[in-house]
Amino acid sequence: MVPGAQARPYKDFLTPSLHKRFADASFYTLILCFFIAVWMGDLDNVIWSWFPIGPAGIRTTLLFIPALIVYILRVAQYHVGRRNTQTPWETFSKYTLRQNTFMTIACYSLSAWFYTEVYIWGRSGNDRLGFTEQGKYHERIKLNERPFFLRFLFIVLAVAQGIVHLWKDYDKIEIPAMKPKKEREGATATEVQMKPRQALTQQLKPMGIRALALATLTLIAGTTFYFLGFRYIFWEYYFRWARWLVSLSKTSKPTGLPPFIPLVMMFMAEGSLLALLWQFVNLAFNLYISQEPLKKDKPITSDSKDPNGSLLNGLKSKKNEVKAVAFWELALITDRFLERRKTIYGELNRKKAATFKQVSDICLAEIRLLTSRINIALDPKYSPADAGQKKQPEPISLVPQIAQPLKDGQIKGPGYAPTTRMEKFGSLTADIAKTHSSPQNAQSAYAREYLKKGQEKFSQGAKEAETIYSSYFSKLVASPLGWPFRASLRRTASLIITGAPYSQISLLCNAVTTLTNLTVYSIKEDEYGRFQEEVPEIVRVFTTAIKKIDEYVASLQVHWSDFETLARPEAERKKIPEVDEVRECLVMGLERVLGAFNEYLMSMGMSRLETQEAKKCVSRGPEMAVAR
Incomplete structure (x- = not known):
């Protein structure tokens, strides 16, 4: 390498x-x-x-x-x-x-x-x-x-x-969303996964x-x-x-x-x-x-002279399809391939930053993006702190200022005295018009009154038409023909949590799995002990994401047209499979990280309050979070 x-x-x-x-x-x-x-x-x-x-x-x-x-x-x-x-x-x-x-x-x-x-x-x-x-x-x-x-x-x-x-x-194309494992299972995912040929044979009759x-x-x-x-x-x-x-x-x-x-x-x-x-x-x-992105039971980038460099290129790809496969390969590497996982810790001299640092930043960015989507859904006026507080560059002074700065208003040129008869007549007429005309006079004119009345009638008619339209539209939505227009709690929550226009649940869960595995295995495999610098930020980002998901789900209200959700028992209305999957992945990852670094978090710079908040997120189930 x-x-x-x-x-x-x-x-x-x-x-x-x-x-x-x-x-x-x-x-x-x-x-x-x-x-x-x-x-x-x-x-x-x-x-x-x-x-x-x-x-x-x-x-x-x-x-x-x-x-x-x-x-x-x-x-x-x-x-x-x-x-x-x-x-x-x-x-x-x-x-x-x-x-x-x-x-x-x-x-x-x-x-x-x-x-x-x-x-x-x-x-x-x-x-x-x-x-x-x-x-x-x-x-x-x-x-x-x-x-x-x-x-x-x-x-x-x-x-x-x-x-x-x-x-x-x-x-x-469905790419699996890997989850952190509590214990190593006896059979690997490759052995459990059915081969495509067998799946094709089994599906012949239904097809x-x-x-x-x-x-x-x-x-x-x-x-x-x-x-x-x-x-x-x-x-x-x-x-x-x-x-x-x-x-x-x-x-x-x-x-x-x-x-x-x-x-x-x-x-x-x-x-x-x-x-x-x-x-x-x-x-x-x-x-x-x-x-799986494997070749001869090895990651597909193993043939590269710089395997992790090629993988980083895939993680930074602008094409979502390439990026999703790269995240999947990264999660597989951190989960199964010991020797390749060690190289992520050991490559410290890479350009821009160490390999583990770049991997951590890319994975954390996906989770922060989830938090940003939830913040925008909770408050449409929300804007990230970095975007709202950009520092303006200070002006560079090359020479001392010797004159007053230019004014921003209109620049009025010097007047000149009229000379010809036509110029004098025009000047006199302009003075009379300026003296006897004002905005108040125009507003009191009959034409302005009629125009104002017309605008009032127009706005009143528009409001009445909008009310009639809303009434008929509500009746249409309530009828069997209104199914395409009905609101859906599951659709709305999935759009916010997993992203749009296509779900990015695989990116999220594979990023969480990658960070979890790198954190847990760094205790034994990180020879230089550098990865521990990333652990506090990982705990904070995981905790914030879980809290934001719970806050968002608790704020959801079932629309009157969402008959599918209203037909379910009240306790199960906010159980959304996609949201639960992302939350479960984050909780499992945070639980493993806390289990491995619990005694060291205080010495790493985390406060007692942050540690307790992280433990609460792990111990609190989705039902308790929604009820709160």
């Missing part, structure tokens, strides 16, 4: 790791595409129906392209943490018209179209899915409506899948059921929409486009869909398989991307 060397960027280690996981997920997706390709083929031929070097292999490669489109979409749009908004309507208005929304629908539509073309091109003439149909000998070639209707249903399926993708936020349900709903909705007058509109544009490719008559009506039942069965089978492929891709991406 070379602390003085130029540390490589964190992405140089994260990106190859993600590529490896992407390749693993793609491999199992390719296997699923192979089974779908065998199903699409001619099952009468025992050998060529499944032999990879042949039609089955070509079809497998083509079917992987629709899956690859969704993979590209996921790579481009994934984010860490769930969306945090106050109401469902805010979520809808904030995310509906974004570029990512249209890109999601477009990618699924492109994927569905390519899948449909692969299926149609492989069908025989008996399925009647050709572009045109040969009529009688004396008739011209007819445009076939059956493949057009089948393509339409697949596009509707793509739109439905895109809506589900956006509604359930498939772009979300198949959901895919069949989505295909069924799409068939019903798509067929209804198609035959409710839109059939002829679609057909007209389709026919105009087709005339550029083949020789057709000037006008034509839809040729019909019989036999209809075989066409429906085709869509139900292939539509379900396509929906299953999409769900498989999304689940595989989530499982593999959210794996």
Whole structure:
């Protein structure tokens, strides 16, 4: 390890790791595409129906392209943490018209179209899915409506899948929020965690059921929409486009869909398989991307010449996805890897500050940010002390001042006596106007009185309109249709505690876990004894954060429209899972720190009052804090 060397960027280690996981997920997706390709083929031929070097292999490669489109979409749009908004309507208005929304629908539509073309091109003439149909000998070639209707249903399926993708936020990647441990457990998290391949196998049946349900709903909705007058509109544009490719008559009506039942069965089978492929891709991406940042059971930055320097670059990253993975790796290092943890204490000559000092400052900054969010929620006029009390730089005097400073007001030039007749007449008129005009005279004019009365009527009408609007809006919120506009105690508290626009609960808990582990293990592993300088500040920040969470939760009031919270018993209304998780993490961390440094805190500069306050935060449960 070379602390003085130029540390490589964190992405140089994260990106190859993600590529490896992407390749693993793609491999199992390719296997699923192979089974779908065998199903699409001619099952009468025992050998060529499944032999990879042949039609089955070509079809497998083509079917992987629709899956690859969704993979590209996921790579481009994934984010860490769930969306945090106050109401469902805010979520809808904030995310509906974004570029990512249209890109999601477009990618699924492109994927569905390519899948449909692969299926149609492989069908025989008996399925009647050709572009045109040969009529009688004396008739011209007819445009076939059956493949057009089948393509339409697949596009509707793509739109439905895109809506589900956006509604359930498939772009979300969950990174575990590690908590400080009281005792070392026998099995490590790596042994307990289920492998992605096993999770994919277990989820095949539920995914198949959901895919069949989505295909069924799409068939019903798509067929209804198609035959409710839109059939002829679609057909007209389709026919105009087709005339550029083949020789057709000037006008034509839809040729019909019989036999209809075989066409429906085709869509139900292939539509379900396509929906299953999409769900498989999304689940595989989530499982593999959210794996621990390890390479050969070691942190991914272990290959760097300056591992801790590269990790610090990741902790300081402006991209939330990179930063979240770096915090996760740091928490894992301080929890499992003894030798690597010792290097954090020992690197004292790093540029800017020692490694442990930089790590502590970065982690404490995340917890202080939590405290700032709560302070702003409790008092909207709150501003951090550092921002409000910035020292102004003193002026530098290079030469002695020999003249009075310039005035800030208007500079009035010297007057001059009028000379011509017009100038004298203008001067006389101006003097008369200045003498006989004043603001009081203008206010007493009739025009000003009428204007004042009009303003009063306008403000009164605005207040009445606002009252009527509030009344109707309250009735709407109370009705079943008002669910998107209802306030939610859980949403509001989660937004304040875990941050926005996406939850940062993993950053918070992993930062707390890191500080706790570094503090506890520093007693035996910090050879230079320097980390103890950070312990008092860690205790103070943890204590302040716990007290602020308790104060904020106690101040929360359940809105009358929050029917979900009001339906719960009164004692459980303020039990919010996300808030409880953050508070529990802080309490567990503070408890371990106090257990390790309790007898030394007084000699480290902490007062007896601060120590007692920290112990109260540990002993007081969330129920007692809310009741207080």
